[in-house]
């Protein structure tokens with residue numbers, strides 16, 4: 001081995017991530033009920049980039065057989081996606097046989113091709129029926145989610161050995177209840193805190209259900225961890241970073257791994273009368289049902305400073321306690337407007353190693369979005385995305401260093417396998433290893449797909 005080789009542990013998972021609503025299409029199938037995205041698109045199509053909604057996306061529901069062959073062609077040994085709750089249980093109770101057959105066949109084909117499916121249960125796609133009952137604000141929906149999870153375990157548990165309860169539970173909280181971005185477009189900290197707490201309760205209940213049934217796999221959660229860096233080491237800046245970390249990372253990380261909330265967070269919420277209603281029984285469920293592993297999505301860090309500008313809102317929102325800050329050395333993704341900071345992946349790995357019991361974890365998403373990516377195609381039509389190769393390579397080097405230093409990381413998943421539809425951004429930011437022509441649905445390998453396939457085959461680079 002050369003000094004510059006980055007070879008990963010044996011059996012390392014090289015994969016790609018996706019989610020049901022972003023890829024399946026066939027959203028209007030008569031057997032599938034609406035989720036909040038289908039519904040919201042009907043109400044406000046103009047909210048979605050170029051008016052493109054979740055109806056067709058990349059048509060994985062129809063094309064999975066060919067797509068799985070494409071995964072195999074680039075040597076992936078893992079694929080993480082989600083099940084659509086509103087497709088599997090359109091009325092919340094009765095199973096949709098067509099959906100069962102789709103998921104069974106898709107999982108079987110993955111396994112036949114040596115690709116492990118890692119299956120997530122909730123990726124932002126609340127069934128409309130459940131939103132009408134109050135979404136995550138409602139304990140009835142928490143129970144309904146547990147029922148859905150139980151059904152999924154019974155149906156697919158023999159094939160699926162790694163499950164996750166949620167993808168990025170902060171997103172519905174922040175986007176849906178703090179900044180008027182996702183449906184139901186509420187700005188209300190008190191309600192946001194309830195949504196966050198009930199998500200954790202739902203996750204713990206599902207973990208309990210899994211561990212108490214005859215399942216033989218593992219179950220975890222996927223969190224988007226954003227390392228929180230202070231502007232300086234002054235007391236004010238450090239505190240600002242610590243509070244941002246409490247709100248955006250630790251309010252999910254601590255209950256998931258330790259079954260309890262950081263005291264400083266609880267005290268802070270209490271002092272503003274924002275604590276949700278809890279009871280001993282539910283807190284005990286959270287305490288006793290922690291994750292077997294973590295999935296971590298990493299895109300960019302958070303940089304903050306002590307608040308300097310007067311705080312305007314009459315509500316107590318997280319921003320009351322810090323302001324974002326532009327680091328002078330910041331490097332931006334020129335094609336999407338997010339900071340690129342590769343060392344963040346190392347810092348979060350070391351944080352998990354040192355402060356979260358070195359729990360097994362994997363990178364569930366890491367990727368570089370690019371607007372108008374067609375401009376980078378060559379004469380043959382191949383996207384020459386050297387910028388993305390560079391992005392992966394530099395993140396993988398930091399990840400490799402963390403693993404060498406004892407981090408218990410078992411895999412790396414790019415976001416995403418093929419260009420896909422993304423919530424309000426629709427097809428604005430392209431991330432795929434494969435390009436998708438959204439008019440013809442034709443897929444073609446990008447240069448980064450070729451490169452990543454090589455890395456997967458060699459278990460490093």
Ligand code: BG6
Pocket residue numbers: 019022167168224297365369415421422423425429
């Ligand atoms: C992640 C989500 O946070 O970011 C994905 O899990 C999403 O669902 C991805 O698609 C990229 O977001 P965007 O807005 O750049 O497409």
